[in-house]
Amino acid sequence: MSPSPSAEIRLARELAGVRPDLSAAYAAALPGARAAVLSRLWRALVHEPLPWTVRREPTREGLVLRLADGRRLHGPPADPYATTAYVTEVQLDGRAYDRAAELVTALGVPGGAAFAAELDDSTASLALSRADQPDSAPEPVTGWAWEQRVVDGHPYHPNCRSRPGFSVAEQLAYGPEHRPLVRLGLVPADDGVLRGEWPAWLWEGGRPLVPVHPWQTAHVLGGAAHDGPVAHPLLSLRTLALSDAGPHVKTAVSARLTSSVRDISVASVETALVVSEFAESVAARTDGLLRVTRTLGAFTAHSPDLAAVVRESPESCADPAAGERVVPVAALPATGLAASPAWLAAFTRLALTVGLRLLDLGVALEAHGQNLLVVLGPANEPLRLVYRDLADIRVSPARLARHGIKAPEVADRMVTDDETALRRKLFGSLVGGSLAATAGSAPALGAALEAVVRKLPATSDLAALREEPLPAKALTLMRLSPGRGGDLWTQLPNPLVRMPDPWDQ
Template sequence: MHPSPSAEAELAGELDGARPDLSASYAAALPGARAAVLSRLWRALAHEPLPWIARREPTADGLALHLTDGRRLHGPPADPYATAAYVAEVRLDGRAYDRAAELLRALGVPHGDAFAAELDHSTASLALSRAGQPRDATEPATSWEWEQRVVDGHPYHPNCRSRPGFSVVEQLAYGPEHRPLVRLGLVAVDDCLVRGEWPVWLRDGKRALIPVHPWQSAHVLGVPAQDGPAAHPLMALRTLALPDGGPHVKTAVSARLTSSVRDISVYSVDTSATVSDFVESIAARTDGLLRVTRTLGAISAHSPDLAAVVRESPETYADPAQGERVVPVAALPVTGLPASPAWLAEFTRLALTVGLRLLDLGVALEAHGQNLLVVLSSTGAPLRLVYRDLADIRVSPARLARHGIKAPELAGRIVTDEETTLRRKLFGSLVAGALASTAGSAPVLRAALETAVRDLPNTPDLTPLREEPLPAKALTLMRLSPGLSGDRWALLPNPLSETCS
């Protein structure tokens, strides 16, 4: 039996009232959205270290998962790097399920009901995101326009479009894939923490003005806000690009989007200027292959719910006179790239050269497809990378010291010398994330990696990249472990390993 009422039905009802012109296209998009979310969930069931799965074994027509309670789950072969929606149904003891939420409820695992509700919402929101997408006649001219073409959200997370707490009207008004203009609010504060240079346009006399997202203003803050500028929402939803090549503004949205609550910690504001200056200096050691969007200013009213970060636009690092353009890596498939195996190998070589160079120096980037952008030439060749959002990198004082580099004056979670943590940060985001989702399958990823690694410098991190299982965040396990903090990890088959089929 379907849950009653489901998020699909609730959203359909809201849509009938708010945008009846989209109701038919929403209904038509639901089967595809169900398959997309179910495919992501099946990937997690097939590869994450879930404690209630006793063993996994291939079958003649797919994969069987044997549960600790004796039940059996059967589905198609599970490519951990596939991005296509290839799972139409999964069978639990012979009964077919075509909805991820219903399957999870049937499994009856701890904390499953709460996660099932998120999956239900993710499916409905994904169908809404796909409904009524305009036919694009012109090619985007800016990076923010390219990232607004990313309709399906996270390529591997079953919560790829989960937006609990957002009504239909709010999703249409704030979701980047719907291409709205969002008017920021401005909240004046007297007592605040400021790092960097807070812009003049965000001051009212001696008082600082904190840009706030309208959803945050309506649902969390409960304080009046004056009208601020209109801006274009990016993939992160709470980060927006000001018009005419202006800076990007990262706002606090205290809602659980995908997995995380998107507020801004006081710690990240406090360390923002130091981290920005430091990573910019490290990026200068890549011979121009990496640029970092500098943090111009960060502010917090001593609360994660009322804070903001202003940073450079990635457009700063492309030369339009030379026909260059900047594209977020997550949007590369939307551009028609990779155009060939040779292009993908060239891009993979560029990304690994930069990532491994910084890792060897002592900086592990969280270089997933949202944080990492590529500057393309007029012919589409990858020239250099741009990295944004420095809040979740890791810095190793020991590695820095080996290269005679003074460590920045930082403490807290960003600082670690633990080798596994450093490699997981980079390999999990870049290889199992950005590169894998650009390739779209294990065979294509393998071919790109095999070509790219031939020319890479032989740093101590290259052997683990070649030979050890690839780490990836165990996103479903993390959602099913609400009492545990920090990341949990899955170890995926390494496409470079001879034992990886």
């Protein structure tokens, strides 16, 4: 029996049938996509606590990883904050691999077969995303258009473009980087849980209508839906902007995109308004430096597969008449602004001021590049931050009480007084995520942090940021540990802490 063709080959065959004009560009994009995914995987192999890696040894040419079974992996030095594709091959006992999926297959580690399939899919999908980009385009003038400039997905996850269950035609029709318009479906619900105000266009004969992503209608709900409005898909694919400044609709897509299934839990709908109002009240304590996009309404038909959230657009947090615009942090590299050390330091100062202030109050944001946006002034100066999608914040009742703030009644998973958990949530997403990806390398991140941290209010959280390793989600370990729930973590070198050079000894 012959082996199944790789995702690269399967995608090429599908593409020839639906968009043959992209076939040549797809083939040309494959080497770069392989290097991009392999670079993310090599970062994980070097920096995550994988149980079958026993020792890491720097050499003059790069780095050697010694495995528990005696084999050796050899690759280049690994900057944990680099966003460029700098790894074109990794050697396993002298054999070179230029494809992440083939390397994981050769490693033969527990859980590796499923992860290798995801890496294969991620590589092929990334090549498709890169192939379908215009040679030139005017600078975006809307937030949703900026979101569609993010072509490569997650800057550090090897599954940056993994979309299992999506055909080529569906990726082209729904992926934000392909710049489509997506027609939402509307499904009547006889019963459900409603929080907040459900918009007038989402009612029919006294029954609420649930806006549904067309992929969900075709693959999960198994039935027809009424035609709804067209909308622009945003960074998360399942969240869409109804118009330039209109509300955003978060839909349920019960597929594993990157690493998580993107449905909407009943509990998150039940607490949506409480969390939104609480976050808005805490943001008001930042002297205008942070705005939270309010949840307007949330509904679930008692199912995570049939639910939706309607919230404010980040565009409402800017004043176009004053020359302001909103850009998601994930899109900042596309603006070129971070090439200026002074601009990067100003943005870092704003982000840390807000993040640490809220952490001291008792709220840890998951401020990665998708959830966090920045309002830029007419000279591109970072004025304030915008935060959206409150589903994964953490709340500390003890810290809130110290500031005379009553803890909200939210889901138990959101509540913790554990300082390590709170700092992991903020530092892992904001510093190791948003700021690192914007800077693009450890030296650039270190310079920006160094220019800022000494001028921030002294707190125990700031001391931890300055003196301890930086936490980061162990994204590859999580994908290789399917039986374990919750987040797994690793520690990355802190660019503020000078580590000894092994060749100086």
